[in-house]
Amino acid sequence: MYPASFRYLRPATLGEAGQLFNSASDARYVAGGQSLIPAMKQRLASPSELIDISRIPALSFIRRDGDLLAIGAGTRHADVAASAEVEGAIPALATLAGLIGDPAVRHRGTLGGSIANNDPAADYPAAVLALDAVVTTNRRNIPADLFFTGMFETALEPGEIVTQVAFRLPRRAAYMKFPNPASRYAMPGVFVAEHAHGIRVAVTGAASCVYRASELESALAERLMPETLDTVTVAAEEFTSDLFASAEYRAHLVKVMAQRAVTSMLSSRHG
Numbered sequence: 001m002y003p004a005s006f007r008y009l010r011p012a013t014l015g016e017a018g019q020l021f022n023s024a025s026d027a028r029y030v031a032g033g034q035s036l037i038p039a040m041k042q043r044l045a046s047p048s049e050l051i052d053i054s055r056i057p058a059l060s061f062i063r064r065d066g067d068l069l070a071i072g073a074g075t076r077h078a079d080v081a082a083s084a085e086v087e088g089a090i091p092a093l094a095t096l097a098g099l100i101g102d103p104a105v106r107h108r109g110t111l112g113g114s115i116a117n118n119d120p121a122a123d124y125p126a127a128v129l130a131l132d133a134v135v136t137t138n139r140r141n142i143p144a145d146l147f148f149t150g151m152f153e154t155a156l157e158p159g160e161i162v163t164q165v166a167f168r169l170p171r172r173a174a175y176m177k178f179p180n181p182a183s184r185y186a187m188p189g190v191f192v193a194e195h196a197h198g199i200r201v202a203v204t205g206a207a208s209c210v211y212r213a214s215e216l217e218s219a220l221a222e223r224l225m226p227e228t229l230d231t232v233t234v235a236a237e238e239f240t241s242d243l244f245a246s247a248e249y250r251a252h253l254v255k256v257m258a259q260r261a262v263t264s265m266l267s268s269r270h271g
């Protein structure tokens with residue numbers, strides 16, 4: 001039997017949200033509700049308490065601080081896409097946010113919700129990894145390389161709230177995705193970033209979890225040109241095969257999206 005109802009709670013502060021979580025029996029936070037509410041409708045999730053963190057002002061901001069761009073976890077995709085601050089610091093990130101879903105999804109969905117959910121085809125996880133970001137929660141800082149641990153799995157512990165993501169400003173960067181024609185999720189998406197300490201390439205929408213493509217990174221470190229990838233083989237063994245694309249087709253698309261990202265990056269002013 002499904003639970004007949006759940007309690008809806010709306011804290012005003014992060015501290016209050018944490019307290020509500022600790023005193024609840026089976027709570028979930030809800031931000032934009034664009035992933036959790038559909039999951040609840042399909043009975044894939046049935047929390048006893050829904051703690052709405054979307055009205056906590058401290059979670060919504062965009063702030064440039066030296067070579068970092070900090071974005072509050074509650075910031076909506078549409079606000080990132082339209083932000084002059086983001087466009088000035090990391091244009092590829094503004095582009096990525098503008099490619100997520102449709103206007104309704106972008107006006108409700110949040111950065112924190114996207115990375116906490118870690119859908120294997122979500123866009124933001126690729127930016128977090130390629131931009132060597134640091135995820136801050138109400139308890140600690142988590143480097144991007146340790147944050148995404150598996151399909152819909154992250155390093156977050158029960159009750160932990162993502163408060164911000166600090167993206168490292170690259171010299172240049174670009175994101176290219178082949179969108180699913182219905183949902184617009186990536187199938188796949190490739191984020192390429194050139195940093196002072198090297199090239200980072202992150203792939204989403206191909207395997208069960210976002211990952212760094214070491215074979216593409218090493219090739220591009222040798223020569224940062226799209227043709228460099230012509231001779232690189234992207235292995236399909238670990239890739240997803242589904243109704244939309246075979247693993248082999250996804251492997252082909254990873255290479256094509258990476259080449260397009262490099263082309264775009266080389267023609268851009270910066271990030």
Ligand SMILES: Cc1cc2nc3c(=O)[nH]c(=O)nc-3n(C[C@H](O)[C@H](O)[C@H](O)COP(=O)(O)OP(=O)(O)OC[C@H]3O[C@@H](n4cnc5c(N)ncnc54)[C@H](O)[C@@H]3O)c2cc1C
Nearest residue numbers: 031032033034035036101109110112113122123162184185
């Ligand atoms: C039709 C449709 C199309 C979409 N297309 C795309 C797409 O093209 N690309 C893409 O990337 N995404 C896409 N999405 C997903 C969308 O981006 C969601 O907004 C996002 O995945 C979840 O963000 P949210 O704020 O809605 O989170 P919610 O649905 O509110 O929450 C999702 C999960 O994250 C947890 N959570 C939320 N905020 C926090 C936080 N601050 N700290 C800790 N845990 C938290 C919740 O407890 C829940 O487990 C699509 C969704 C829909 C419905």
